[in-house]
Amino acid sequence: MIYEFSGTVLSFLNLYNIVPAVALLPWIGWSFLRSIESRSWKRLLLFGLLLVLQVIAFEPLLFLCVVFLLAALALIHMLQSDNRGTDGNRPPNCAIEKTESLVIESLSH
Numbered sequence: 462m463i464y465e466f467s468g469t470v471l472s473f474l475n476l477y478n479i480v481p482a483v484a485l486l487p488w489i490g491w492s493f494l495r496s497i498e499s500r501s502w503k504r505l506l507l508f509g510l511l512l513v514l515q516v517i518a519f520e521p522l523l524f525l526c527v528v529f530l531l532a533a534l535a536l537i538h539m540l541q542s543d544n545r546g547t548d549g550n551r552p553p554n555c556a557i558e559k560t561e562s563l564v565i566e567s568l569s570h
Contacts, residue, residue, distance in 0.1 A: 482523040485515050490530055497538055497559055509567035516568070531564065 492508040515527055 479518075479520055479523065482515060482518040482520040485511055485518075486523070486527065486530065489515060489527055490534055493531055493534055493563070494538065496563060497535070505563065505566075508563060512564070512567045535559070 489508070489511045492504065492511050496504040496508040512527070515524060
């Protein structure tokens with residue numbers, strides 16, 4: 462809540478699409494991490510809903526920020542994973558593949 466009411470966000474109040482798009486960034490990151498950690502349909506639905514709200518806001522620059530945020534979170538999740546497979550190069554359940562499937566699934570609906 463502090464992030465949504467910070468000075469940076471409040472300075473863009475005349476740009477109506479930017480305010481909800483910026484306010485959704487931490488929530489999208491949080492719901493993405495929760496949907497990766499558990500395979501619950503509720504969490505996947507929440508992530509998809511927040512991602513659809515981001516697309517509806519139609520702010521292309523912030524949508525790219527979301528794409529980079531999700532890629533960075535997936536990379537961090539993959540690097541912190543204990544289950545890295547036998548060769549150590551690629552985990553069996555790669556977080557990047559999960560990211561791609563979650564994004565494609567949420568955008569296709």
